[in-house]
Amino acid sequence: MYDPRAFQLDGAVALVAGAGAGIGRAIAVLLCALATGVGWAQDAMAEEPAVGTDARDRSLAYPAGLEAPSIALDELQLRLVPLTAEQIAPLAAAWQDQARTATQAVVDKSLEIRAADEPETEALRQERLELVEERERIFDNFSAVISSLEAKGGDPADVEAMRGYVSAVTRAARSQLTLQEFADSFLDWLISPDGGVKLAIQATVIIAAWFGLLIVARTVRAWVRRAVDRTPSLNNMLSGFLVIVVYWLTIAFGLMIVLAAVGVNITPLFALVGGASFIIAFALQETLGNLAAGLMIMFNRPFDEGDYVQVAGLGGTIKHVSVVSTTVTTPDNQVIVIPNSKVWGDIITNVTASDTRRVDLVFGISYGDSIEKAQAVLEQVIASYPLVLEDPAPNIRVSELGDSSVNFIVRPWVKTADYWTVYWDLHRAVKEAFDANGISIPFPQTDMHLHLVDQDKPTEPKLATLIGGSDTKRPQVETSYASGDGGADEPDEEGGGERG
Secondary structure (H helix, E strand, O other): OOOHHHHHHHHHHHHOOOOOHHHHHHHHHHHHHHHHHHHHHHHHHHHHHHHHHHHHHHHHOOOOOOOOOOOOHHHHHHHOOOOOHHHHHHHHHHHHHHHHHHHHHHHHHHHHHHHOOHHHHHHHHHHHHHHHHHHHHHHHHHHHHHHHHHHOOOOHHHHHHHHHHHHHHHHHHHHOOOHHHHHHHHHHHHHOOOOHHHHHHHHHHHHHHHHHHHHHHHHHHHHHHHHHHOOOOOOHHHHHHHHHHHHHHHHHHHHHHHHHHOOOOOHHHHHHHHHHHHHHHHHOHHHHHHHHHHHHHHHHOOOOOOOEEEEOOEEEEEEEEOOOEEEEEOOOOOEEEEEHHHHHOOOOEEOOOOOEEEOOEEEEEOOOOOHHHHHHHHHHHHHHOOOOOOOOOOEEEEEEEOOOOEEEEEEOEEEHHHHHHHHHHHHHHHHHHHHHOOOOOOOOOOOOOOOOOOOOOOOOOOHHHHHOEOOEOOOOOOOOOOOOOOOOOOOOOOOOOOOO
């Protein structure tokens, strides 16, 4: 074996052979020491990379036991938490080998069952089911390792290839099942604690939790209803909206908590809702506009349920206000539903918002009647009516000299609830009072004046004058409207000539 230290030592001895004994020995010792140091340095340099590689390999290796097929999924997921992508990558490769081996075992057993006689298949089918369960457990662990590798920045190509392997094997295994194998797998899944039994327990928990959430939500809704009823600053519309919002929020959050508790991953649900929000917002633009207008109505409170309003060209009593529409009942009992965008975008007149209202009336008397007497009669009628308020005082004045009558304005103040009663009763009371005091209420009159036409003048122009002719000359006269239709110089009726 070649040794560089021995070669250097032999060379040094040969060099000092011809030198003096003392100097030769000194030089030889020096060269020997130098050769020995160089050899040690070379050994150290040769050993350093190996030591570093071993240390780095040891730092990148995954902990022992993580590739064991019997390790539980929960334990594996927990032990994967501190590992890096460089450590998980070889572990994923190890689990892929186990997944391949387990799949090969299932395939071999399936081929053995198909080639065996009928009496022997029962035991082989049971063995195959055990192998399938083992393969499913390995695939679950393998999928957990792949997910951890992907989350910690592993090579996307490796992750995609491993996921593709899992999907391909799973699809191929299901497509190659015989009817008997499918029935065996399904029955085994039904009675498996991790299959049908687990699913049945989860479904039972979700259904029971749903009914429990309904009870809890109704209880919370009753509490919120009592709370808003004790808050006088909230109107009926806003309080009803708050109660509904709290009710559905309780159900939504409670359902998410239940799903998370039974092991359902709700993260994709949030992603689905976020992605669908844009589509829903685009498709329901008008509905969302009504929703926004409904919220504005509820928070700004231009009216409340039971108020009489004039809005969107209609007048009626507010019966119900939702987040998208307003229901109005007209005086003739028609129920009209108006979108909130039209309500909020129009002028809103709340008739019943004030406690008092002014009744505006107009009464006319004849020009031949006494204004002072009519004024006194109107003041007496208004003062004697019990529903008219004394404060503010009613206003009675002559307002207009009309074409046929002298008009009085009569403006008493009443409570809002008494408006129409006062309006109708005062019309009748004033008419009766005017009749009793000899005051007439005139109606429009038209004078017709008849003007007689002079019998010596023609009432119709001659036909030749109107349509003309080849042998008839139209007289060129200067028109004057002093006499007749043709003026003072109109043509002579008999001779057709001109008057001098």
